[in-house]
Amino acid sequence: MHDADCIFCKIVKGEIPCARLYEDDAVLAFLDIAPVAPGHALLIPKAHHADLFALPPVLGTALTAAASRVGRAVMAAAGATGLNLQMNNGPSAGQVVFHAHLHLIPRQAGDGLALWPGRPYADPAAMAAMAEAVRQAFESLK
Ligand SMILES: [Zn+2]
Secondary structure, X not given: OOOOOOXXXXXXXXXXXXXXXXXXXXXXXXXXXXXXXXXXXXEEEOOOOOOHHHOOHHHHHHHHHHHHXXXXXXXXXXXXXXXXXXXXXXXXXOOOXXXXXXXXXXXXXXXXXXXXXXXXXXXXXXXXXXXXXXXXXXXXXX
16 A cells, blocks of 8 residues: 655655645645645645556546645635646656655746647648547557
């Protein structure tokens, strides 16, 4: 259930302190120690799972339900008018701690935080080819 070397497992077990916001049987939320914006929270399953792909669907459901509840509280406390949810899966996506976690980032109009830039496909055929490749990829999934 826990990984002895995982910092988030140590937080769950109380071996490392955190600014605890919410917890239930399945999940724990606490403030990020290096927030993108004040109120930036992390929401994790209490059980150790490396990332989204290792997460049992029932825990994904628990995380989503808690994200709505914690997100509303974070927004209210931070005086925010919006919220970004972000989950980094894999080093190339910026994951640093390999215990699945959602970032809850409260937002204000004009707060200066930029989302990643979108770039259109080269042409409609390239977009259609990607959609077909993804549909085909489902065939290889377990
Ligand atoms: Zn862990």
